[in-house]
Amino acid sequence: DRVGKELKQAGYYQPHAMQNLNAIRFALAFIAFIGIGTMLLIAPKNAEPYLMGAAVLVPIVAHDQGATLLLTERSKTLKDHAGQIAFPGGKIDALDQDARAAALREAEEEIGLHQNFVEDLGYLDPYLSSTGYRIIPLVAIVTPGFSLTLDPREVESTFEVPFEFLMNPAHHEIHEREWRGAQRRYFAMPYEERYIWGVTAGIIRSLYERLYAP
Secondary structure (H helix, E strand, C coil): CHHHHHHHHHCCCCHHHHHCHHHHHHHHHHHHHHCCCCCECCCCCCCCCCCEEEEEEEEEECCCCCCEEEEEEECCCCCCCCCCEECCEEECCCCCCCHHHHHHHHHHHHHCCCHHHEEEEEECCCEECCCCEEEEEEEEEECCCCCCCCCCCCEEEEEEEEHHHHCCHHHCEEEEEEECCEEEEEEECCECCECCEHHHHHHHHHHHHHHHCC
16 A cells, blocks of 8 residues: 555654644645545535535644644534534535635634634545535644634534544444434544544544555
């Protein structure tokens, strides 16, 4: 496997190495450079026009002591997915130039994350949700020093999870529950009192597979 071989030789293939900002940037940029078709520099076209378009920001915060992933807890008053853990993001509006514009706009509207602190690296494969959305994840490095202003109508709180924790497959649990009359299996990554699952956990798993899957 070319990706694994090159990253191992560079010393970037182990989860603990991904605490380093340059290691994260190198690994994601390398994947995009060799063109394996999953870390894309241009947003993929919608091949499922019957699905609603959405975009989320996958913000990796570049702390000196180790990278983290910035996540939100959705407002408990929302009609859909209330109280769930999510990435900042939402529907792609008609006025959005592309998925990148939508992800950055939503992140600024929801949590006040200014684009000046965001260095986007590329896209993961679209994630097709069971609720009828085609979600495009935009992976980005976020420079520390930002301040957040939450929109209480959409976001209850924000928190950060060590990137190393989320890139450890031992924390990628398979859970099961009944949904719409059928048993559904999904990834879950419980962290302290937070329950990361569903679409959010699926996108994190996708990022892990781009970095570490053989």
